[in-house]
Each structure stands twice: as C-alpha cells, then as structure tokens.
Amino acid sequence: MKTRCAWCEKDDLYRKYHDEEWGIPVYDDAKLFEFLVLETFQAGLSWHTILKKREGFQSAFDNFDYKNIANYSEEKIQELLLDSGIIRNKLKIRSAVSNAQAFMTVQEEFGSFSKYIWGFVDGTPIDNNRKSLQEVPATTPLSDVISKDLKKRGFKFVGSTVVYAQMQATGMVNDHVANCWTKQN
Numbered sequence: 001m002k003t004r005c006a007w008c009e010k011d012d013l014y015r016k017y018h019d020e021e022w023g024i025p026v027y028d029d030a031k032l033f034e035f036l037v038l039e040t041f042q043a044g045l046s047w048h049t050i051l052k053k054r055e056g057f058q059s060a061f062d063n064f065d066y067k068n069i070a071n072y073s074e075e076k077i078q079e080l081l082l083d084s085g086i087i088r089n090k091l092k093i094r095s096a097v098s099n100a101q102a103f104m105t106v107q108e109e110f111g112s113f114s115k116y117i118w119g120f121v122d123g124t125p126i127d128n129n130r131k132s133l134q135e136v137p138a139t140t141p142l143s144d145v146i147s148k149d150l151k152k153r154g155f156k157f158v159g160s161t162v163v164y165a166q167m168q169a170t171g172m173v174n175d176h177v178a179n180c181w182t183k184q185n
Contacts, residue, residue, distance in 0.1 A: 004182075025125050029114055030066075032170060042162070061086075061096065067100075091157075092157060126172065132177055
C-alpha cells in the first residue's frame with residue numbers, strides 16, 4: 001500500500017487527484033486556466049466539493065475554453081446560475097468570465113500565461129520538503145506577491161490562499177510530505 005499525504009486519504013477521488021495531478025508541474029495554458037477556474041470556485045469551500053463537481057464545471061464552462069468563456073453573454077451567465085452541476089455563485093461565475101479576459105491579456109503581454117506565472121519561480125518548481133501536513137502553510141510571501149500582481153491585472157477571487165492552492169495544484173510548489181510515495185519517485 002502506498003503512503004500518501006494524509007489530506008488525500010478521504011476517498012478514491014482524492015487519492016486519484018493526489019496520485020495523478022497534485023504537485024505535478026503544469027505548463028499548458030489551457031490546463032492552467034482550468035485550475036484557475038476550479039481554485040477560484042473553491043474559495044470558501046472544500047477541494048473535495050470541487051473535485052466532485054469537476055465534470056459539471058467542464059461541461060458548463062465549455063471544457064474550460066478561456067476564449068469562449070471570455071465572451072460569455074449575460075444569458076449564458078444566467079444559465080450557469082441555474083446549473084446544479086457547478087457552484088452557483090454569481091460573483092464566482094462572473095469572475096470566471098473576467099478572469100478569462102485577464103488571462104488572455106496576460107498571454108498577449110508575456111506570450112503565454114505559463115511564461116507569466118512560472119516566471120515567479122524561474123520556471124522551476126519549489127520543493128519544500130515538508131515533514132508533515134502541519135508544516136504546509138495556507139499562504140507564503142510568494143503567493144502574496146503573485147496574488148497582488150494577479151489582482152493588479154484584473155483577476156478576481158485570487159487571494160493568497162487561492163494562489164497558493166493553485167501553485168500546489170499545478171506543481172509550482174511541491175508540498176508532498178517526505179514519506180509520501182511521490183517523493184520516492
């Protein structure tokens with residue numbers, strides 16, 4: 001049996017996410033946007049709730065196609081507010097639209113969102129070598145800096161906690177604990 005980070009032992013959904021995605025570097029803009037949407041909707045909720053609704057989000061938000069999302073009409077936003085497959089929070093739904101627009105503006109400026117976001121860590125994941133789950137912070141000085149910069153660029157629901165979760169999810173930081181099987185590979 002694999003030893004994993006304690007947070008993911010809740011069920012198979014968490015274990016699969018932990019084993020196959022969490023902490024693995026993501027450089028693809030489309031995938032980075034997907035995580036941005038999911039992490040912003042997670043604000044104030046459990047990640048487990050988001051994972052359970054991930055397929056619903058994928059369907060409702062056109063497979064996370066930021067070009068489509070950036071052009072959502074008021075009619076589409078009202079449709080999303082009725083979709084039980086997602087978190088029906090008006091501010092978060094509207095932020096997905098404005099974040100898609102800001103995402104494309106960053107792409108124009110930097111060539112890709114990946115170049116922009118990974119530039120904060122010089123393109124290399126930070127391996128934190130945590131001994132236990134208690135050592136994993138909710139925010140860091142770097143997530144504070146990134147959050148502030150994203151907000152300056154027009155992104156919404158990107159507080160430091162959301163940003164740090166995004167960094168963990170997309171492998172910018174590796175917060176797997178020392179005895180986790182992923183550290184052995």
